[in-house]
Each structure stands twice: as structure tokens, then as C-alpha cells.
Amino acid sequence: MNTYHIDAYKDDIYTCVRSRCGFCFHACPVFLSKGFETYTSRGKCMIMKAFLEGKLPASQGLADRFALCTTCGYCTSVCDVDRPEIFNAFREDLRDAGYTIHRHDEIKETVEKQHSPYGSPDESLASRFAWKIDHGSPLLYYAGCTARYRERAIAEAMMMVLPSFDFLEEAMCCGSVLYRTGYRDDAMRQARALVSRIERYSTVVTTCAGCYKTLTRDYPVMGLQIRPEVLHSTQYLVREYKEGRLALSPVGKGTKVTYHDPCHLGRGTGEYDAPRILLEAMGYEVIEMEHAREMALCCGAGGGLKSINDTMATRIGSMRMDEAKRTGASLLVTACPFCVRNLRDAGGSELDVVDITELIAQSARHEK
Numbered sequence: 001m002n003t004y005h006i007d008a009y010k011d012d013i014y015t016c017v018r019s020r021c022g023f024c025f026h027a028c029p030v031f032l033s034k035g036f037e038t039y040t041s042r043g044k045c046m047i048m049k050a051f052l053e054g055k056l057p058a059s060q061g062l063a064d065r066f067a068l069c070t071t072c073g074y075c076t077s078v079c080d081v082d083r084p085e086i087f088n089a090f091r092e093d094l095r096d097a098g099y100t101i102h103r104h105d106e107i108k109e110t111v112e113k114q115h116s117p118y119g120s121p122d123e124s125l126a127s128r129f130a131w132k133i134d135h136g137s138p139l140l141y142y143a144g145c146t147a148r149y150r151e152r153a154i155a156e157a158m159m160m161v162l163p164s165f166d167f168l169e170e171a172m173c174c175g176s177v178l179y180r181t182g183y184r185d186d187a188m189r190q191a192r193a194l195v196s197r198i199e200r201y202s203t204v205v206t207t208c209a210g211c212y213k214t215l216t217r218d219y220p221v222m223g224l225q226i227r228p229e230v231l232h233s234t235q236y237l238v239r240e241y242k243e244g245r246l247a248l249s250p251v252g253k254g255t256k257v258t259y260h261d262p263c264h265l266g267r268g269t270g271e272y273d274a275p276r277i278l279l280e281a282m283g284y285e286v287i288e289m290e291h292a293r294e295m296a297l298c299c300g301a302g303g304g305l306k307s308i309n310d311t312m313a314t315r316i317g318s319m320r321m322d323e324a325k326r327t328g329a330s331l332l333v334t335a336c337p338f339c340v341r342n343l344r345d346a347g348g349s350e351l352d353v354v355d356i357t358e359l360i361a362q363s364a365r366h367e368k
């Protein structure tokens with residue numbers, strides 16, 4: 001008898017197919033973009049049930065279909081089962097059967113060879129901030145690949161805000177992109193290397209929502225424990241602010257902003273408040289979008305979707321940008337470089353999109 005990675009989730013798959021409640025349709029970004037049930041969590045559960053019962057064989061069509069999921073977790077928040085975890089397991093089953101996504105294979109190979117999904121990276125950040133980097137510091141700023149190699153203004157802003165910190169000289173992807181595209185063994189290799197590399201620090205801070213979720217939520221699922229405390233930059237900075245080590249000047253007074261909850265930070269780890277507290281501390285007036293916090297719409301970039309279907313990713317991003325524009329805010333703020341990237345691609349010419357770290361860099365003063 002064949003065994004599959006999704007065998008472990010049979011109960012969850014069958015419970016969904018029996019209940020068929022459909023609560024997961026409303027804000028599934030891929031459903032909103034394509035309009036077919038087959039892309040929703042319920043549709044995916046029906047497909048996996050048919051596969052388990054031998055009624056639907058593995059195929060390239062199934063691999064292509066399951067690749068169209070941002071792993072945003074909206075479906076998890078309405079039915080309390082980690083649905084993307086199940087979809088990732090099925091991506092792995094399809095891969096074992098020989099059906100892969102060519103672009104994801106390429107990314108996997110790049111990470112394997114160069115420890116970053118972005119190929120031959122420009123490593124000039126470390127030398128430019130050498131005056132702040134202290135290799136003996138108990139605090140590590142782990143920028144993650146997107147802030148380090150693509151949305152550098154975010155990494156630079158964080159390096160400006162932190163008085164002193166250590167920084168990894170070498171590229172070292174956390175494995176998130178591999179984990180979310182069905183390469184869990186490869187993600188594990190990458191994760192093990194990072195865990196041993198960061199063992200000596202007391203605190204690891206990252207500006208990337210995806211890295212933060214991977215280190216704090218996915219590594220334990222993979223059986224890995226991290227010794228240091230791991231915080232998202234907004235959590236670290238809000239603590240610094242509350243404990244009086246960071247003062248924020250009211251640079252945002254009189255400015256209306258709206259905040260986009262990154263899926264991996266919000267639904268993925270439950271952190272909704274820290275960014276909002278920081279925005280208010282800087283004097284900004286936060287106007288919520290129609291879908292916020294647990295119900296936030298996805299930016300469209302995650303789960304490897306942007307790398308294989310940029311048109312769909314930006315179409316989803318423009319739905320989010322439209323919501324943001326309807327608030328009347330003059331700025332869309334988020335807390336993840338990947339969200340910044342896709343939302344800017346989707347409509348950044350009509351409404352400025354900025355990472356909260358960039359605002360904090362304009363406002364921060366360190367108290368001795």
C-alpha cells in the first residue's frame with residue numbers, strides 16, 4: 001500500500017469534505033483572483049480526498065494547481081486547522097511522484113548552491129555598516145534574503161535604528177521558500193545550518209515576517225528548537241520603546257496611514273499589536289482597512305506564487321491596494337519586505353507603500 005505525506009492529515013481532509021462549510025472562500029486570494037472553488041481550501045481538500053482514495057492520480061496539472069496558493073493562512077483562521085501545512089505536504093507527495101514546478105526547482109537549486117534564493121548576492125551591506133557591527137554582540141540582526149538583497153532600504157533602516165548588533169557576513173536563507181514550496185527535506189538542511197550558526201546569540205531580530213514565522217513556528221514543527229529568543233523587529237522595538245531605551249518623535253502627527261498585516265506575522269504568529277503601537281507612538285493616525293488583523297487580505301506574494309505567476313500575485317496585490325486606497329490614508333505601512341515588494345508592484349505608484357522600519361528610522365532616538 002502506498003504511503004503519502006498527507007496520510008498524517010487524513011482526518012482534517014475528511015472533516016472538511018464532510019462539513020463543506022465554505023467559510024474559507026470569502027478572502028482566499030487565489031479564489032478571489034480565479035473565481036473557481038478548486039483553488040480554495042475546500043476544493044483542495046476534495047482533490048486530496050480523491051487522490052487518497054485512488055480516484056485521482058498525481059499529475060502535472062495537480063502540481064500546477066497546488067502551486068497556486070499563497071499559503072496565506074486565511075483558510076486556517078476560519079477553520080482552525082493548519083491548511084497550508086497540509087497543502088505543503090501534498091506538494092511534497094506530488095514532487096515524490098515526479099511532478100514539480102520548474103521555477104521552484106530552480107530556486108531550490110540556487111538556495112542549495114548560494115544559500116539565498118536570489119543568486120549571487122551583493123554583500124556590501126555588511127561593509128557599509130561595519131561601524132555598527134559588533135561580532136561579540138549578543139544581539140543578531142537577521143535581515144533575511146529579501147530585505148538583504150532586494151528591499152535593502154528596510155535592512156538599512158533597521159541597521160540605522162539598532163545602536164549595535166552582529167550581522168551574518170554570509171548569505172544564509174532560513175529555508176522558508178523551500179518549506180512553502182514542498183521541499184521540506186531541503187528546508188530542513190538549511191534550517192539546521194542556521195540554527196547552529198545562531199546558537200550563541202541571546203536575541204535574534206528579523207525585519208522579515210516570513211523568516212520570523214519560519215524560525216518561531218515552522219522550525220518547532222520540523223523538530224528543531226532554537227536557543228536564542230527570536231523576535232520580529234516590531235516586537236523588539238516596541239519592547240525597547242516601552243522600557244524606555246527607544247524614544248520616538250512624533251514624525252507622523254497629522255498623517256493618516258493604514259496598516260497591512262503580513263500573513264506570516266499576523267495570522268502566522270498572532271502579532272497584530274506591536275506595529276500598531278509603534279505607529280501610534282510615532283503620532284500616525286491608523287485607519288483600518290475593511291479586512292484587517294485575522295481577516296486581512298493577503299498581499300499575493302507568498303507560497304512561491306510571485307515567482308511562478310507574477311501577474312496573479314500583482315492582481316491579488318491590487319485588490320489589497322484598492323482596499324487601502326478606500327481608507328483615504330496617505331500611506332500604506334506594512335512589516336515585511338516581501339509584502340512591500342508585491343504591493344509596490346501592484347499599485348505603489350498611486351499610494352506609497354513603506355515598511356514600518358523605514359518610518360521608525362526617521363523617528364527613533366536612543367536613550368542612554
Ligand code: SF4
Pocket residue numbers: 015016017019020021022023024025041042045075078079083
Ligand atoms: S472552512 Fe475549513 S472545513 Fe470549511 S470548507 Fe473551508 S477548509 Fe473545509
Ligand code: SF4
Pocket residue numbers: 024027028029030031039040041068069070071072073074075076083084
Ligand atoms: S492558504 Fe490562502 S491562498 Fe491558500 S487556499 Fe488557504 S486562503 Fe487560499
